[in-house]
Amino acid sequence: MQPAPEHSPWPKRILITGITLGFIGVIALSFTAGDFADYYDPREMSEHSVENTGTNTLLTLDPGCWVVNVEGDDDDYDVTFNYVEDGAAGKAVSEGCRSDFQPMESDVEFSTITKLDIEEEVEILIKIECKEEGECKEPLLFTNSEDAVLEMASDLGLWTVASACCLGAILVPLGWILISINKSKEGKVQLTQQQIVESMNPYDQNLNSNQEILTTDQLYRLVRGEVPDAEQEQANVPSPFSDADTRMRKQTSKRTGGSINKASSFTHENPPTDESWKNWDELE
Secondary structure (H helix, E strand, O other): OOOOOOOOOHHHHHHHHHHHHHHHHHHHHHHHHHHHHHOOOHHHHOOEEEOOOOOOEEEEEOOEEEEEEEEOOOOOEEEEEEEEEOOEEEEEOOEOOOOOOOOOOOOOOEEEEEEEEEOOOEEEEEEEEEOOOOOOOOOEEEEEHHHHHHHHHOOHHHHHHHHHHHHHHHHHHHHHHHHHHHHHHHHHHHHHHHHHHHHHOHHHHOOOOOOOOOOHHHHHHHHOOOOOOHHHHHHOOOOOOOOOOOOOOOOOOOOOOOOOOOOOOOOOOOOOOOOOOHHHHHHO
């Protein structure tokens, strides 16, 4: 009987690698969480800042969807945005463009005043009016949402951490599944080997449901390839009674050789006392 084939070490390696990558990814993510949050902080990502100075402000914007935020509440702000045409205020700038940039910061809240849709590089005129005198102290922050998303997507460190977490999440269940498959195959191989041993052993072929369970000595002999004598094993079982021997004994038949006629013990000096010898002549 050939030994069971050795299992591939790769399922365990895959599982260990997945756990390691996942652990490293989680630890690295805890250190880079601040950098990730900066991509949604207008104070970090804004390209222009306009304060309420009481005068109009000229600002040149590149193409894109510009998100205008202010720290805190924007109820007191009344802001208008116009194109500059021939050195004067022209038509209003288009608003309401779609953007994936959403301010998210734990230490402060931001309000979105508007979203400017700029199709080409252009100069705009910004006029800020405050409804309450003495308010509107926070500046307007202009963030190009397309540039912010592109900068976040090109961050190699962020992608490395995210890849480690995702790869670990894939390798851990994959390795576990492969290990489970190997265990199921191992059980099938052991069962097949046991069936082969039973089919090749003539002693096991004669077993039935009414026979006793094999002893340790019998199993040891079977493993070594020795076929135990059933009758001898049965005869060697000790009697359950101390004062009587109940073991089965094999009956030995007595053999009688030669003729069935026995030699006569009578002689001339010791003749028979009856006349049975006369019957011999009558039989003839």
